[in-house]
Amino acid sequence: MKVLIIGGGGLVGQKLARKLAERGTLRGETIDTMVLADIVDPQPVEAGFTVETAACDIADPASLAATIDDKTDVIYLLAAIVSAQAEEDLDIGLKVNMMGTLNVLQRCRELGTKPVLVFTSSVAVNGGEVEQPYNDQTLLNPQTSYGAQKAIGELLVNDFSRRGLVDGRGFRLPTISVRPGKPNRAASGFMSSIFREPLQGETANCPVDEDFNHYYLSPRKCVENLIKGAEIPEEKLGKNRCMMMPGRVWTIRQMIDAMTAVVGPETAERITWNKQPELDAILAGWRMDIRADKAEALGLEADASFEDNIRYFLEDDIAK
Amino acid sequence: MKVLIIGGGGLVGQKLARKLAERGTLRGETIDTMVLADIVDPQPVEAGFTVETAACDIADPASLAATIDDKTDVIYLLAAIVSAQAEEDLDIGLKVNMMGTLNVLQRCRELGTKPVLVFTSSVAVNGGEVEQPYNDQTLLNPQTSYGAQKAIGELLVNDFSRRGLVDGRGFRLPTISVRPGKPNRAASGFMSSIFREPLQGETANCPVDEDFNHYYLSPRKCVENLIKGAEIPEEKLGKNRCMMMPGRVWTIRQMIDAMTAVVGPETAERITWNKQPELDAILAGWRMDIRADKAEALGLEADASFEDNIRYFLEDDIAK
Numbered sequence: 001m002k003v004l005i006i007g008g009g010g011l012v013g014q015k016l017a018r019k020l021a022e023r024g025t026l027r028g029e030t031i032d033t034m035v036l037a038d039i040v041d042p043q044p045v046e047a048g049f050t051v052e053t054a055a056c057d058i059a060d061p062a063s064l065a066a067t068i069d070d071k072t073d074v075i076y077l078l079a080a081i082v083s084a085q086a087e088e089d090l091d092i093g094l095k096v097n098m099m100g101t102l103n104v105l106q107r108c109r110e111l112g113t114k115p116v117l118v119f120t121s122s123v124a125v126n127g128g129e130v131e132q133p134y135n136d137q138t139l140l141n142p143q144t145s146y147g148a149q150k151a152i153g154e155l156l157v158n159d160f161s162r163r164g165l166v167d168g169r170g171f172r173l174p175t176i177s178v179r180p181g182k183p184n185r186a187a188s189g190f191m192s193s194i195f196r197e198p199l200q201g202e203t204a205n206c207p208v209d210e211d212f213n214h215y216y217l218s219p220r221k222c223v224e225n226l227i228k229g230a231e232i233p234e235e236k237l238g239k240n241r242c243m244m245m246p247g248r249v250w251t252i253r254q255m256i257d258a259m260t261a262v263v264g265p266e267t268a269e270r271i272t273w274n275k276q277p278e279l280d281a282i283l284a285g286w287r288m289d290i291r292a293d294k295a296e297a298l299g300l301e302a303d304a305s306f307e308d309n310i311r312y313f314l315e316d317d318i319a320k
Numbered sequence: 321m322k323v324l325i326i327g328g329g330g331l332v333g334q335k336l337a338r339k340l341a342e343r344g345t346l347r348g349e350t351i352d353t354m355v356l357a358d359i360v361d362p363q364p365v366e367a368g369f370t371v372e373t374a375a376c377d378i379a380d381p382a383s384l385a386a387t388i389d390d391k392t393d394v395i396y397l398l399a400a401i402v403s404a405q406a407e408e409d410l411d412i413g414l415k416v417n418m419m420g421t422l423n424v425l426q427r428c429r430e431l432g433t434k435p436v437l438v439f440t441s442s443v444a445v446n447g448g449e450v451e452q453p454y455n456d457q458t459l460l461n462p463q464t465s466y467g468a469q470k471a472i473g474e475l476l477v478n479d480f481s482r483r484g485l486v487d488g489r490g491f492r493l494p495t496i497s498v499r500p501g502k503p504n505r506a507a508s509g510f511m512s513s514i515f516r517e518p519l520q521g522e523t524a525n526c527p528v529d530e531d532f533n534h535y536y537l538s539p540r541k542c543v544e545n546l547i548k549g550a551e552i553p554e555e556k557l558g559k560n561r562c563m564m565m566p567g568r569v570w571t572i573r574q575m576i577d578a579m580t581a582v583v584g585p586e587t588a589e590r591i592t593w594n595k596q597p598e599l600d601a602i603l604a605g606w607r608m609d610i611r612a613d614k615a616e617a618l619g620l621e622a623d624a625s626f627e628d629n630i631r632y633f634l635e636d637d638i639a640k
Contacts (some may be wrong), residue, residue, distance in 0.1 A: 094422070102414070128559035132458050137459050139561045141478070148479040152472045158461070159468035161408065239448035258622045292575065310639050 001029040001292075002071045005079030006058060008036030011179060012035060012120070015223045015316075017074065023046030024110065026074060027116070027231050037067050038079065058100030064107045074116045074230050077104055083124060084186055086146035097149035102156055109165040117157065118230050119170040123243055125151040126172075126288060129310055133289040143285050154242035154278035160252070163240050167234050171225065171295065172302040174217040174247030177296055178309055187282050191216070194252075195259055196311065198270035200319050207276040208283055210253040213288045217247035218309040220316060225300040232298050244292035258306035262314075321349040322391045323421050326378060327398030328356030328422070329363065331499060332440070335543045336396065345392060345529050347436070350383030357387050358399065378420030384427045390556055393438045394550050397424055401446060402504055406466035417469035422476055429485040437477065438550050439490040441537055444469040446492075453609040456563055458547060463605050474562035484485035487554050491545065491615065494537040495568030497575075497628055500637035507602050511536070514572075515579055515630065518590035520639050527596040528603055530573040535610045538629040539565035539638060545620040552618050564612035566622040582634075585611060 002025060007013045017036055024031055024047075031049050037056035045050045056067040058079055068075065079100065086093030101119065108115055109254035118254040156261045157168040157223045167252075175231040183204070190206055191214065217225075225245050250258075258267050259298025291302070303309050323346060327333045337356055344351055344367075351369050356362045357376035358367050364371045376387040378399055386397065398422065406413030422441065428435055429435040446454045448461025460471040474490050499512040503524070510526055511534065517524035537545075543564050570578075612620070623629050 108608075130560075139457050139459055139560070140475075142475070143482065143559060144482070145479050148475045150476050155462070155468045155471050155475075159465050162463065163465070239463060240459070311617075 002033040002035070002039060003033045003074045003076070004068060005076045005078065006056060006067070006071050006077075007076070008035045008053070009038030009040065010078060011181070011219065011225070012176070013076070013078050014043065014045070015043045016078075016221055016226055017051075018167065019227065021045050021049075021051070021222050023227070024048055024219075026227065028072075029262050030207055033071075035067070035072075058103055059095045061107065064103050068104070068111065069106045070111045070113050072113070072115050074118070074232070075104070075108070076118045076120075077101065077227065078120050080120070081146070082186075083144055083146040083188075085301070086149060087144055090145055091143050091306075093149050097146065098152050101153040105156055105168075107165055109160065114164065114167055116230055117166045117168040118226060119153060119168060119242070120226075121150045121154050121170045121172040122147065122175045123172055123174050123244075123288060123290070125154065126284050126290065133291050134244070135291040136240070136294045137156060138176040140239050140256055158241050161205070162239075163248070168241050168249045169229055169230050169232060169237055171245040171300075172243065173245055174215045176219055176222055177216045178313040178317070179219065180313070180319070187279055188286070189265060194271050195255070198267045199259070199263065199310070199313065201270075203270045203272060205272045205274050206252060207274065207279050208252060211251050213248045213249050213287050215249050215288045215311065216255075216306070217245065217313045220302050220312040221301060223267050228298075234297060238294075243292055243294045247290070247309030248290040248294050248299050248302045248306070249289050250306050255306045256259045259310050262310045263308050274315060321346055321350045321393050322353040322355070323351055323394045323396070324357060324388060324392050325396045325398065326353045326357045326387070326607050327374060327396070327400070328373070329358030331399060331501070331539065332493075332496070332542060332546070333358070333396070333398050334363065334365065336538055336546055337371075338400075338623065339363045339367050339543050339547065341369075341371070343547070345369055347488070348548065349393075353391075355387070363546050364582055378423055381427065382424050384423050388427045388431065390426070390431045390433050394438070395428070396438045396440075396546065396550075397421065398440050400440070400470075401466070402506075403464055403466040403508075404438050406469060410465055411414040413465050413469050416473050417466065419613045421473040421613070425476055425486055425488075427478040429480065430629045434487055436486065436547060436550055437488040439473060439477045439487045439488060439562070440465065440546075441470045441490045441492040442475050443492055443564075443608060443610070444493070445474065447605055453611050454564070455611040456560070456614045478561050482559075488561050489549055489552060489557055490562030491565040491620075492563065493542060493565055494535045494610075496539055496542055496634040497536045498537065500633070507599055508606070515575070516590050516633065518587045519579070519583065519633065521628070522563065522624050523590045523592060525592045525594050526572060527594065528572060530576075531571050532603070533569050533571045533607050533609060534610045535567045535569050536575075536629065537565065538632045539622050540632040541621060543617075548620050550619075558614075558620060563614045564610055566616050566620050567610070568622045568626070569609050570626050575626045576634070579630050582627050619626070
């Protein structure tokens with residue numbers, strides 16, 4: 001079993017690689033080779049099997065031809081131009097998120113080996129004038145270029161799979177919280193930083209009201225779901241192979257209460273509550289009430305509670 | 321007012337051109353120039369204003385640059401690789417239906433003039449595991465490459481419009497019946513030929529049961545809706561600018577009864593009823609119960625009855 005992770009240098013890619021190294025198997029087979037590919041040669045992980053790294057640009061078919069060979073059984077396509085950059089630069093988003101996904105699919109078609117392709121879509125495909133809650137039957141009406149490009153990726157993955165050219169399956173990632181690392185200026189940054197920074201002894205600002213609701217998943221459960229996602233038998237995927245990955249809808253208040261239940265009340269006192277009017281319009285579109293019935297029926301799971309998200313951060317990621 | 325019809329050589333393009341010639345105005349302005357463009361130089365129409373024709377390949381950005389200039393106020397993008405060909409040849413469908421649509425949008429962006437773009441999507445974006453009736457809020461889960469490429473076009477039209485690069489609006493055309501012309505081998509061919517051929521004194525075969533239901537519109541109403549579609553004020557389009565064009569759900573029996581009501585019972589006796597098992601799987605996916613509430617609220621209209629479809633064919637199209 002040869003596994004390729006495109007986007008193997010990112011947060012989810014690295015965690016997925018470490019988890020696969022720990023398991024040693026995928027789809028009931030022993031992994032003998034894992035390739036971590038990213039736009040810059042990613043950090044390898046320790047494993048009991050061969051781990052290779054590669055620089056790969058999915059916007060370049062020749063680069064993909066060098067990276068995806070006919071021995072590759074499972075491909076994770078995690079690489080993407082993220083939301084803020086895709087909004088700033090339409091062309092780079094189209095080139096990587098849309099054409100890059102098509103290039104991966106065309107490479108699989110060219111090989112004729114019908115590999116399993118796990119594509120990560122995003123909660124950002126939702127939005128617009130569609131009524132909530134969003135479920136497996138609701139129109140994708142994205143309101144960012146990133147969301148539009150991911151929705152296009154879903155249509156391509158479905159069509160290439162329907163034609164038997166690849167065994168694709170796509171999962172729309174919830175907002176991942178608690179993300180490790182440094183604070184960033186992304187509009188969604190506060191959704192992790194209001195927990196991460198206080199848990200690490202720092203302050204952080206929350207720019208929305210306590211009743212702001214959104215759809216979340218921990219990094220640990222995300223990785224477990226990506227592994228399960230590769231293992232779903234093809235015949236169970238139905239006619240729409242792209243679906244919401246299970247997460248849970250929490251309000252900011254519920255999440256803070258969960259943090260308090262795990263670590264006591266002092267931590268939440270490090271959160272400040274200053275509105276950022278320039279973010280209001282963006283964040284209004286991010287209230288999201290979502291149902292992931294199909295993925296749940298296929299065995300994927302949300303966190304049991306946000307207390308778990310907090311515990312996983314403390315166990316897996318807190319800066320020491 | 322300069323109007324460009326890309327796909328101006330096709331059935332709908334020619335009828336639209338003739339209707340615009342007859343009206344002389346669009347969006348409240350006098351038309352001074354109309355350009356009919358198609359992959360081969362289309363037939364011009366008679367009009368009281370300048371009519372130009374052009375050969376244009378939307379898959380080629382240079383060809384589009386020569387065809388769409390900064391004087392163009394309204395663009396109709398009707399050109400496409402049709403369903404059967406896009407299913408046979410994935411690459412040509414991607415090149416024309418997906419990249420061609422993107423090329424038109426990029427050309428509009430390059431000009432910076434924000435023209436009105438009327439994009440024709442298709443009933444074929446519907447299908448898959450989505451429950452019927454399909455409405456303005458239901459997931460697009462197309463089960464043909466043509467449908468997937470049209471759904472991608474919708475996402476691109478919405479995103480370029482959201483960014484203010486074009487004033488796009490997309491309409492999913494119902495199955496057009498009664499189409500004039502010769503019988504063809506398309507799986508959907510019978511949906512026109514069982515009326516057209518008998519009305520012209522010939523026989524035709526119906527390969528489905530009397531209770532087969534689908535979603536239809538006459539060519540005349542389609543053209544009227546495309547004109548109204550260009551005239552909808554941008555601010556009324558909302559966050560999803562692509563919608564089903566109103567049609568009506570009829571069973572084969574209802575349509576035949578309508579024909580009999582208009583022309584008497586002898587005509588329907590020219591229909592034969594032989595199943596074509598090779599079509600069963602395709603046609604099972606074409607039973608379609610659809611609601612077009614949004615487009616109706618914006619003033620677009622279905623035929624009042626299938627008797628009207630028959631009358632329009634007799635008035636506009638019957639072979640003399």
